[in-house]
Amino acid sequence: MRLSRYFMPILKENPKEAEIVSHRLMLRTGMIRQQSQGIYSWLPLGKRVLDKVNAIIREEQNRAGAIELSMPTLQSAELWQESGRYEDYGKEMLRIRDRQDRPMLYGPTNEEMITDIFRSSVKSYKSLPLNLYHIQLKFRDEIRPRFGTMRSREFLMKDAYSFDLTQADAIHSYNKMFVAYLRTFDRLGLRAIPMRADTGPIGGNHSHEFIILADTGESEVYCHKSFVDFDIPAADTDFDSVDGLQSIFDKWTSVYAATSEMHDEAAFDAIGENERLSARGIEVGHIFYFGTKYSEPMGAKVQGPDGKEHLVHMGSYGIGPTRLVPAIIEASHDENGIIWPASVAPFDAVVINMKPGDEGCDSTCDRLYVALQNAGKDVLYDDTDDRAGTKFATADLIGVPTQVIAGPRAAAAGEVELKDRKTGARETLTIEAAINKLTA
Ligand code: ATP
């Protein structure tokens, strides 16, 4: 992408309305634009990052055996009347009437709709286990939308829903998502800690919020420090192994971790003072086993091996991609701007032409730009007439992992300078060697 032809409306000043660094940086870099309170457009740079986050979420959901579909944002109120949640949901639900005066709503979540899809076509235990997910916009009329897309009214959610014949099978489905979440957040460059969450009337130990530690987080959290060293399950984890997944779950839930709602002061105090952590955190995911809470009122049943009808056991599993993007920035930035983990960087490299019009600079940059693109890399080419200082500041601000700097003197010698955004380390390489390094 040539910067001169791109749409990246960078702000010179720090936006005053933004209270936390991720919100500031997302506005400054032109990743997002607020359209009305808590409702955002994702501009091209932001959209690139969001797409990469979604791609990783999708890969890990698929690896764990979940199947993607797409459900609408607008739902009929009828389904929600069946489950009893139409009245219960309160003011967070945006209620709408269509031209026939039928009550509709902008979905805040999809348990009812997926249960309806399930009951309309699945009749036998032989079709189970089943886990269906989508990545779709939700709307919740939050009392306090704030911090940009961290807590917005319209936001993206990956929501998955599992269906099983028995509670034991449902726990295995739960563990699959538990492991998928550990892998997902790790690939996004984050250390997310699963913390026990309230299960309400369902009871049991099968609701976890995945929390990233950050000073600007909205949740108060308490945990054992050893989480930092726990191993992330490998890509070749056998998701069909009931015992294998259970042992991963057991390991990751073997030490104390809770948000303030579930906090047990005595248990926390029992941990040595140097071993424990009380901090603030951002909830980026939430998984929940809820048994027959929806299958019962909505009549979602399958025929079991015994020939009888059984209510299915369900769970739901959410991740917030539009919250994850600012969460990644909260975890990875410095005074000059964002430092993207390579896995979600909007571009792999930015080629900076220090002197457009200089034959050496132009031909060097053209060569790099073509070679890197041909190797499948996402490259931003700063071919603008901005001052060198502006170009460096922009490259640092938008946080692309590698900067390739082509100045007239080096270019004449067939060389470029590589700068690592994270460490600041610089090295001079021949053009050939730079291409090899960046495409290795
Ligand atoms: P919170 O306690 O932060 O309001 P929640 O418990 O209401 O979250 P869930 O219903 O479990 O959230 O939704 C699953 C995921 O969707 C959350 O873990 C979060 O990543 C994301 N999410 C929820 N609400 C918002 C929001 N208003 N803006 C952005 N992302 C959100």
Ligand code: MG
């Ligand atoms: Mg909420």
